[in-house]
Amino acid sequence: MKFVHCITYTLLLTTLTLGQTASAAWFSATGQAAILNGDKTAAKQQATEEAIKQALLFAGASVRSVQQMTNGLLLDDHLEIRSSGEVNTLELIDEVYSDGYVTVSIRADIFSQETQCSAADYTKRLATTYFPIRYGSQAADGQIHKLGAAAALKLQEIFSQISTTLTLSEVEPYTLNWHNTDQQIQASKLAQKTDVQYVIAVTIDDISVERNQANAFKFWEGEHAVRNFAYTLTLLNGASGEELMTKQYRTSEAWEFDMTRKLDVNSDQFWRSRYGRAILKTMQTSAIDVEEFAVCEPTMGRILAVANNQLQINLGKNQKVKAGDTLTLFSVKQIRDSFGQEYKQFVLHPTALVVTQVFAETATVTSRDRSLLANIQANDYVARQ
Numbered sequence: 602m603k604f605v606h607c608i609t610y611t612l613l614l615t616t617l618t619l620g621q622t623a624s625a626a627w628f629s630a631t632g633q634a635a636i637l638n639g640d641k642t643a644a645k646q647q648a649t650e651e652a653i654k655q656a657l658l659f660a661g662a663s664v665r666s667v668q669q670m671t672n673g674l675l676l677d678d679h680l681e682i683r684s685s686g687e688v689n690t691l692e693l694i695d696e697v698y699s700d701g702y703v704t705v706s707i708r709a710d711i712f713s714q715e716t717q718c719s720a721a722d723y724t725k726r727l728a729t730t731y732f733p734i735r736y737g738s739q740a741a742d743g744q745i746h747k748l749g750a751a752a753a754l755k756l757q758e759i760f761s762q763i764s765t766t767l768t769l770s771e772v773e774p775y776t777l778n779w780h781n782t783d784q785q786i787q788a789s790k791l792a793q794k795t796d797v798q799y800v801i802a803v804t805i806d807d808i809s810v811e812r813n814q815a816n817a818f819k820f821w822e823g824e825h826a827v828r829n830f831a832y833t834l835t836l837l838n839g840a841s842g843e844e845l846m847t848k849q850y851r852t853s854e855a856w857e858f859d860m861t862r863k864l865d866v867n868s869d870q871f872w873r874s875r876y877g878r879a880i881l882k883t884m885q886t887s888a889i890d891v892e893e894f895a896v897c898e899p900t901m902g903r904i905l906a907v908a909n910n911q912l913q914i915n916l917g918k919n920q921k922v923k924a925g926d927t928l929t930l931f932s933v934k935q936i937r938d939s940f941g942q943e944y945k946q947f948v949l950h951p952t953a954l955v956v957t958q959v960f961a962e963t964a965t966v967t968s969r970d971r972s973l974l975a976n977i978q979a980n981d982y983v984a985r986q
Contacts, residue, residue, distance in 0.1 A: 627708055627709070627710055628656040628708070628709050629656070629694070629706065629707070629708045630652040630653070630655040630656035630706070630707055630709075631652055631655075631704060631705065631706045631707075632647075632648040632649060632650070632651030632652030632653075632654075632655065632704070632705050632707075633648055633651070633702055633703070633704045633705075634647040634648040634651065634702065634703055635701060635702055635873060636698070636701050636702065636703055637873060637874070637875070638857075641698065641703060643875070644702075644703045645696060645703050645705060647878065648696075648703050648704065648705040649693065649705045649707065652705050652706065652707045653691070653707060653709070654762075654763070656707065656709045690709065690710040691707065691708075691709045691710075692707065692708045692709070693705065693706075693707055694706040694707060694708050718896070718897035721766050721896050721897060722921055722926075722985070723766075723900035723916065723920050723921050723922065723985050724765075724766060724767065724768055724900075724919070724920045724921055725766060725767050725768070725798050725799060725895060725898075725900050725901075725920075726767075726768055726770045726771075726795075726796070726797040726798055726799070726920070727760070727767060727768065727769045727770065727771075727797055727798070727799045727800065727801055727891075728769070728770065728771035728772070728773065728791055728792065728795040728797040728799075728800055728801070728839075729753055729756070729769065729771075729772055729773070729800065729801040729802070729803060730753065730772065730773040730774075730775055730776055730777050730791070731749050731750040731753050731772070731773070731774065731775060731776045732748075732749035732750075732752050732753050732776070732803045732804065732805050732832065733749055733776040733777065733778050733779065733780075733804055733805065734746070734748065734749050734805045734808065735780060735804055735805060735806050735807075736806075736807070736808075736809075739807070739808045739809045739810075740808060742810045742828075742856075742860050743810075743856075743858050743860070743862060743863070743864045744862075744863040744864060745808070745864055745866050747866050747867075748805070748808065748866045749776060749805055750774070750866075751866040751867050751871075752803075752805070752880060752884065753772050753803070754772055755872070755880070755881060755884065756769060756772075756801075756803075756884050756887075756888065757769040757772050759881070759884055759885050759888045760888050763885065763888060763889065763892075764888065764892050766892060766895070766896050767799075767888075767891065767892050767895060767896075769801070770795070770797060771795040771797060773791065773794075773795065777791075777802070778804075779802040779803070779804050779835065780804045780833070784802055784835065784837060784842070784844065785837070785841075785842030785843070785844075786842060787800075787802075787842075788800040788802065788837035788838075788839060788842045789839065789840070789841070789842040791839070792839025792840065793839070796903065796915055797839050798838075798839050798840075798900065798901045798902075799836055799837065799838065799839055799845075799895065800836075800837045800839050801834060801835070801836055801837075801891065802834070802835040802836075802837060803832055803833070803834050803835075804832060804833050805830075805831070805832045806831045806832055806833055806849070807829045807830070807831035807851070808828065808829060808830055808831075809828070809829050810826055810827070810828045810829075810856055810860075811826065811827045811828075811829075812825070812826045812860070813825045813826070825855075826855070826856040826857075827853050827854065827855060827856060828853065828854065828855075828856035828876050829851070829852075829853045830851070830852050830853070830854075830876070830879065830880050830883065831849065831850065831851040831852075832849070832850055833847065833848070833849050833850075834847070834848055834849075834850065834887050834890075834891070835847040836891055836894065836895070839901075840901060840933050840982060841933060841947075845894065845895075846890075846891070846894050848887065848890060850883050850884075850886065850887055851883075852879045852880070852882070852883045853879070854875045854876045854878075854879035855875045855876065856876055857874055857875060857876070858874075899929075899984040899985060899986045900916070900920070900984065900985040901982050901983070901984050902914045902915050902916035902920075902928075902982065902983045902984070902985075903915045903980060903981075903982055903983075904977065904978070904979055904980060904981045904982065904983065905963065905979060906979055907974070907977055907978060907979060910967060910968070910973060910974050911957070911965055911966070911967050912930075912954070912965070912966045912967070912974065912977065912983075913963055913964070913965055914928075914963060914964050914965075914966060914983050915962065915963060916962075916963070916964055916983075916985075917959055917960045917961050917962045917963045917964050918959050918960065918961050918962075919961055919962055920962075922956060922959050922964050923956065923959060924956050924957060924958065924959055925955065925956060926955070926956040926985065927953055927954065927955055927956075927969065928953070928954040928955070928956065928966060928983040928984060928985055929949065929950075929953065929954070929983065929984045929985075929986060930949070930950035930952060930953075930954050930974075930977065930981065930982075930983055931947050931948055931949045931950060931981070931982050931983075931984065932947075932948045932950070932977075932978075932981040932982065933946070933947055933948075933981075933982065934946045934947075934948055950977070952968045952969070952970065952972055952974065953968070953969040953970070954966040954967065954968060954969060954983060955967065955968075955969040966983065
């Protein structure tokens, strides 16, 4: 898909006060989408959504849902977005159809607010694997057996586009059968291997196709096919393997391809199709759900080395760490109850830490009160709360 990402803005002369200081500004943005199969309405909606997303991202917010459009007008001025910003007014300025594309221009009155939690200052890292398709035989229609790999990489792109606090830094090039293996053990191993805080476990549950044969009395209409896309997403703590959030997502859309055709699921044609766009839309929803859950959770880092009463940690400038930041030190212990069940226990260290030096992917920390850092070892943890 071809998009125009040109964004301009002009500051308003007034400042709004809503319980806390918030500066308002008008943001203009343009979105563009291809018109597929003559469907101008779908193309216009897609272009408008893209323009809104671009304006909000530029202003430090992220769209949760976009309003409905009727006869070229945007209805319901309220947009539900993350708490880092709010939209006061949204206007559709222009729409132009040319060379198989529609270009939509919007203007939004956005005021960004101060971050509501210090944990949101840091970027949290996530990892996943290629998504397993639970029922592989469903991939035969269109030969889309590699959809799980392509969808995982698309989810990585989505996080980079919509999130300012999370990054899906690693997509391991293999599948794990999350639905029938020990998620806790697999998540801990994957987190340790990829050096991340969270693991996303996704299983594609349904990609079946429903084909309706042409009616004998309306043979000219041809066959109609609809394809499902359902998946289960679970967010796990990389340190403990604990399940933090799990949710199921489902969508269905027209399937425009012949049963015997072998499709390239990495092609632009596939992701521009109605089915491909439906997948992207529901994955965007799940990415926003993950961010809303994790944005104010403590950002965790791992201790890489201990020397001269200083600690090296695996968080740095790329995660927005700054000299002078205060961190909490803790370790994770394995305990066993009287029934033999194993648990992980978080043990807090009484001494607060302060960041003294920052590098791209690492930082140096020491005790804030300059006391001796005893009983600390590599692979213990720090947290930004």
